[in-house]
Amino acid sequence: MSPTSTIFWNNKGGTGKTSLAFQAISSFAQLNPASKILVIDVCPQANLSELLLGGLEGNGSENLLKIQGKTPRAxxxxxxxxxLPSPYSVAPIAPTDFLTKPHDYNSTIPANITLMAGDPLLELQSNAMSTLANNQIPGTDTWAKIVSWIRDFIAATGGDFDCVFLDANPSFSIYTQIAMAAADRVVLPVMADDSSRRAIQNAFSLIYGLKLPSEIYAQHMFATRMDAAGLALPKAHLIVKNRITQYMGAASGYRAVLDSIDSDISAIIKGSPQFLNFTSATDGVIEVRDFQTTGVVAFARGTPFFALRPGKRSVGGRRIQIDAQQIKDRKDEIEILANKLV
Structure with a gap:
């Protein structure tokens, strides 16, 4: 049985996607200690990898460089x-050559998480992969072969994992499409601004072909090519309104944007329910408050909320105070999200 794969993605940057993924995945692992979890960081910046490997204060960047320096590059x-040398065939591999246990570098990360780390090489490889995906070879769907690379990797692990989480770049470049093609479910983080609202519309256009600006794009869209290859599209699983407390109180205009996001989702439920894992906005939309000082400390130290302790913590040479109630509030809220990832 294949593991369930969930991708955190939005084609708009700045929505807190990676920080949300870090806390949600870590919480999910802590709440489900018997589950074997694979995290695949499909982002050239590799920010999720650095967080899992220790963050700024825990030498996450240096630890990532060590992993990137291994032979083969892990x-x-x-x-x-x-x-790349044989892009259309599945050669035997040893998946463990490309995997790392974050717990070995960062003791606050649950031991049931395994990481395929991100890599800036993705940007250099992107042009080559795009060219290979668009080659014309009789009898071979070259695009499908390339976008199946992560699917192939997951299959090669032979059932070693119960679930897979992917974090992807905001772009919809070829490596993001490879990640999307490997996913069963999509978590879309948004913020309370008009650009985030448009980003939801853009995401559904890019993944599912909804409301394309012109029919001339239809034959090239992701959904069409996935269907032609016999590959199932991932379904939208959750819309996460992130950093919500930045927009509360007197800023009623922002609440109007948040409500309009619900209206947009309800319209998709009504018109294209086949692309969703939920049947009402109430079930599919969740609000997460801003992490504030607790988040600053957690991410600088590469520490999940459940592992934070109250008191003064060093961040960038400064001592920052966090209290027990702040930690509990953030931990409890992330657990609500993590439980929706089951």
């Missing part, structure tokens, strides 16, 4: 590099 880029 990253998503190392795996893609191995696939």
């Amino acid at each position: 990253t998503i880029g190392g795996y893609f590099q191995m696939r």
